[in-house]
Amino acid sequence: MGRTTTPIEEYKRIRLLWPDHLGLARGKYLPTRTKATSTGHSIAVFALGFDRSLTAHEGAYFYEGTPDLEVRFEPEEVRPGWEPATGLVIPDVFKDGEPLMMAPRNVLKKAIEDWDKLGYEPKVGLELEAFLMKRREDGGYGPIDTPGAYVYGTGSAVDPDGVLDELMETCETIGLKLESVHSEYDNGQFELTLNMTTRSRRAMTRSCSKSSPRRSRRAAASCARSSGNPSPSAAGAAPMSISASRRPARTRSTTKQPMTVSRPSLVTSSAG
Incomplete structure (x- = not known):
């Protein structure tokens, strides 16, 4: 960072x-x-x-x-x-x-060191999903109402209050480089992807997403499952991929042979 x-x-x-x-x-x-x-x-x-x-x-x-x-x-x-x-x-x-x-x-640092010993430079990219919530009359929270929303949507149809605009601006200000932001399948469900890096920024991104919407009287909840509607995205995913470039063991040549190792989607808890 x-x-x-x-x-x-x-x-x-x-x-x-x-x-x-x-x-x-x-x-x-x-x-x-x-x-x-x-x-x-x-x-x-x-x-x-x-x-x-x-x-x-x-x-x-x-x-x-x-x-x-x-x-x-x-x-x-x-x-x-x-x-x-x-x-x-x-x-x-x-x-x-x-x-x-x-x-x-520290586990991540150790993994990076182990890859480096093998001659690889690992990169980690994360995909985060969350629901944008609003206060209900009973004092709890529920997904925002976006009847015109659809998957891979942008703009006011999926984010009528401009909360994502605020979030993206805040991330840029503090140096969190987002790769993309778009709506997901359910009402108020969004996906954020981070640029590939050797460091994990997941915790800071989640904290930022939970704090920024407060000024708009909204709350962002990281999701482990659908907000209640059956959908293809019933398990909110946080996939992690590792892209490693092979470095020659006995030379300083900058020539690299790219290698990509992907893991299946990981279901993460909604708490926090």
Whole structure:
């Protein structure tokens, strides 16, 4: 992800976001006056389920008092966020000074290193799907009403409030490079694809999509299934593909032989 040219001192606070094993964006706000570039979180977050139930397992140090893990970042990694006077950063996750390998981004880094040892440069592209929701009279949320909507739609017929316009603008501002955005099969269902990169930006994109529509009194919910209507897209997909370019093992030649490895669609939870 790109780096900001805004000095960190110009922000009032820094928002830390890092993905856990559930795909939820954990984090904290750190006032910039503290000049802190690290903070702690209870490692027990890795024992939590979507319903906040705890599963005692050794990896979460459940019987050792659930000590803290540490997240760290470099000031130059902070970028503009979508909140006023707030910088945004994805920190690295450590335990006892070593990368915590339960943390998804550390798993990704290890996978990239392993591919690199074989002479490949991996690239990851993600496709995210979500429903745009509105407040119902009973206080809950339901999909927006778009009777004229259709799959692969754009414009006011599928997004009458222009929420996607706001989301796309926000993503560009904070350096999240979207490849495409369009409507999906159901009312209020949309698909966003990210440019190929060696880094995962899924957690930040989901957080951005959930935060930006609030100003339009809408909510974006990442989907694992249809909003209630039977449809070909009843399982909201987040497919991941890995494109790797073979590098000659004993030469610095820039000639590359492209190789693509694709995985089937992955069904992701709607929580978070």
